[in-house]
Amino acid sequence: MSEQGHSAEGRGRDFDAVIVGAGFAGLYMLHKMKSAGLSACVFETGDGVGGTWYWNSYPGARCDVPSMEYSYQFDEDLQQEWEWTERYSSQGEILSYLEHVTDRFGLRPHIRFNTKVSAASFNEESGDWAIETDDGDQVSSQFLIMATGCLSARFTPEIEGMDSFEGALAHTGNWPKDGIDVAGKRVGVIGTGSSGIQVAPMLAREAGELFVFQRSPAFSVPSQNKPLDAAEQKAIKARYADFRAEAKRSRAGILYGLGEGSALDADAALLKEEFEKRWQAGGLGFTAAFHDLFDTVEANGTAADFVRDKISEIVKDPEVAEALTPHTLIGCKRLCVDAGYYDTFNRENVTLVDLRKGAIERFTGTGIIVGGSEVPLDVVVLATGFDALTGALLRVDIKGRGGVTLKEKWSEGPKTYLGHSISGFPNLFAITGPGSPSVLSNLVPSIEQDVDWVGRCIAHMREHGHQVIEATPDAEEEWVAHVSEVAHRSIYPLEDSWYVGSNVPGKPRVFLPYIGFPDFVERCNKVADQGYTGYGLS
Numbered sequence: 002m003s004e005q006g007h008s009a010e011g012r013g014r015d016f017d018a019v020i021v022g023a024g025f026a027g028l029y030m031l032h033k034m035k036s037a038g039l040s041a042c043v044f045e046t047g048d049g050v051g052g053t054w055y056w057n058s059y060p061g062a063r064c065d066v067p068s069m070e071y072s073y074q075f076d077e078d079l080q081q082e083w084e085w086t087e088r089y090s091s092q093g094e095i096l097s098y099l100e101h102v103t104d105r106f107g108l109r110p111h112i113r114f115n116t117k118v119s120a121a122s123f124n125e126e127s128g129d130w131a132i133e134t135d136d137g138d139q140v141s142s143q144f145l146i147m148a149t150g151c152l153s154a155r156f157t158p159e160i161e162g163m164d165s166f167e168g169a170l171a172h173t174g175n176w177p178k179d180g181i182d183v184a185g186k187r188v189g190v191i192g193t194g195s196s197g198i199q200v201a202p203m204l205a206r207e208a209g210e211l212f213v214f215q216r217s218p219a220f221s222v223p224s225q226n227k228p229l230d231a232a233e234q235k236a237i238k239a240r241y242a243d244f245r246a247e248a249k250r251s252r253a254g255i256l257y258g259l260g261e262g263s264a265l266d267a268d269a270a271l272l273k274e275e276f277e278k279r280w281q282a283g284g285l286g287f288t289a290a291f292h293d294l295f296d297t298v299e300a301n302g303t304a305a306d307f308v309r310d311k312i313s314e315i316v317k318d319p320e321v322a323e324a325l326t327p328h329t330l331i332g333c334k335r336l337c338v339d340a341g342y343y344d345t346f347n348r349e350n351v352t353l354v355d356l357r358k359g360a361i362e363r364f365t366g367t368g369i370i371v372g373g374s375e376v377p378l379d380v381v382v383l384a385t386g387f388d389a390l391t392g393a394l395l396r397v398d399i400k401g402r403g404g405v406t407l408k409e410k411w412s413e414g415p416k417t418y419l420g421h422s423i424s425g426f427p428n429l430f431a432i433t434g435p436g437s438p439s440v441l442s443n444l445v446p447s448i449e450q451d452v453d454w455v456g457r458c459i460a461h462m463r464e465h466g467h468q469v470i471e472a473t474p475d476a477e478e479e480w481v482a483h484v485s486e487v488a489h490r491s492i493y494p495l496e497d498s499w500y501v502g503s504n505v506p507g508k509p510r511v512f513l514p515y516i517g518f519p520d521f522v523e524r525c526n527k528v529a530d531q532g533y534t535g536y537g538l539s
């Protein structure tokens with residue numbers, strides 16, 4: 002490792018900063034540390050960069066935030082030079098972009114691939130972290146920066162007999178790099194969240210027969226993806242800084258164009274007109290048609306009714322249409338964005354297996370038993386999601402002051418200050434951690450916000466001769482209460498979803514992200530401007 006032993010402080014530690022994960026967050030964090038003249042190393046489990054966009058290479062994987070917004074803005078030349086080809090980028094194009102960024106900024110030599118961080122413990126005497134990898138190596142670092150992603154710890158349900166299945170079995174979040182041959186085969190997809198909804202239409206085109214195992218129907222809106230118009234791209238680039246600034250002022254940090262009216266004041270004709278406009282425009286802006294769709298159950302119901310009607314128009318078999326129709330709030334469980342999902346069920350080779358009529362009992366060597374009979378299968382795709390926001394952090398055995406583990410500290414739910422700092426765990430930062438806007442915002446600007454904040458904080462520490470920074474228990478308690486209070490002003494927490502951890506058995510029910518990107522940025526900046534209020538510096 003080229004930077005080893007070049008600690009700016011000369012205190013005998015291996016690195017100033019160890020960064021875990023080489024996705025959007027880890028790459029920018031590494032660039033930030035290098036630019037500040039610090040010695041830093043990224044540890045990455047995969048054999049390439051990309052994080053989420055490295056692992057989720059299943060057919061149909063695509064971002065549902067527009068390409069011109071789902072990209073870095075820290076370097077003007079980079080954002081001017083890179084040409085996106087589609088309104089919503091495919092997984093492959095985002096991965097190429099991240100590989101380009103890695104080489105453009107000379108990051109690759111500072112990334113240790115195929116290396117998983119298994120444990121980290123804070124040494125109270127030296128003020129450093131001791132970090133262990135699964136190949137038995139141990140390094141020391143002043144800062145430990147967890148850039149481990151919000152949706153990276155895969156969730157695989159325990160289903161009896163899964164190991165005995167003789168066909169091909171893959172999780173969408175760990176798709177084999179050489180793909181899976183489904184041509185003419187009998188294929189099952191378990192799960193109908195964003196991943197299942199993206200992969201199913203693609204598999205249906207190739208498979209002999211596709212069986213979609215659905216436990217809960219999901220709301221989905223069309224992406225209306227298309228090639229990115231060159232003139233549109235040029236116009237945005239001509240005012241990119243203003244375009245980005247405008248996005249940052251919006252609730253999710255994305256330019257959805259939040260409707261000014263209340264859904265409750267609109268008559269039936271206006272509701273239909275507005276929702277139809279959004280449906281035709283495509284994407285997540287659908288739930289921004291009126292400003293209050295997440296404020297009350299009644300307002301939300303207007304949008305949900307519109308999509309329910311769409312499902313019954315698109316799906317020809319009324320029984321299948323009804324089985325695909327959610328009778329829940331819309332968007333409180335993450336809204337899905339698709340390319341022909343509902344229409345897929347009009348194909349003759351596609352069968353919806355409604356698990357509410359009979360649950361999955363077990364796997365056999367040749368299929369899945371549902372409601373007492375076997376669905377014979379050659380391939381099973383697990384689109385069963387993630388242990389979101391906390392999973393990737395808790396799967397590393399992190400020990401803070403007094404040997405207290407993060408698992409113990411978070412036994413009743415995650416507690417952070419500003420989403421990135423944890424009392425009792427000094428000099429540790431989690432990029433887009435629980436209690437930050439993260440998954441309820443455009444993740445790339447959210448990542449840049451956190452990385453910039455951490456970079457500024459470390460520069461402040463260097464300037465003032467501080468070795469250790471730690472959130473105070475009081476500041477953390479207040480932040481946790483504030484995150485919860487803001488969440489409960491909305492209707493988000495009413496629904497079961499991975500936002501509240503209810504998809505993982507035994508996970509404490511806590512609303513995980515912070516609602517409101519602009520407020521978050523303001524609060525974080527204020528803390529820094531006032532000399533890191535809510536922190537102890539020594």
Ligand code: NAP
Nearest residue numbers: 063064065158192193194195196197216217335384385386
């Ligand atoms: P998810 O939304 O958590 O969906 C998991 C699915 O698996 C659900 O339908 C769930 O059913 C089902 N499931 C879990 N255990 C099951 C079991 N034992 N039996 C039957 N069904 C089971 O996960 P995801 O689809 O991977 O998406 C996660 C998040 O990643 C998304 O919400 C989004 O934020 C992000 N993502 C984004 C994109 C994009 O940008 N377009 C694409 C993919 C993912 P229940 O609902 O009944 O629990």
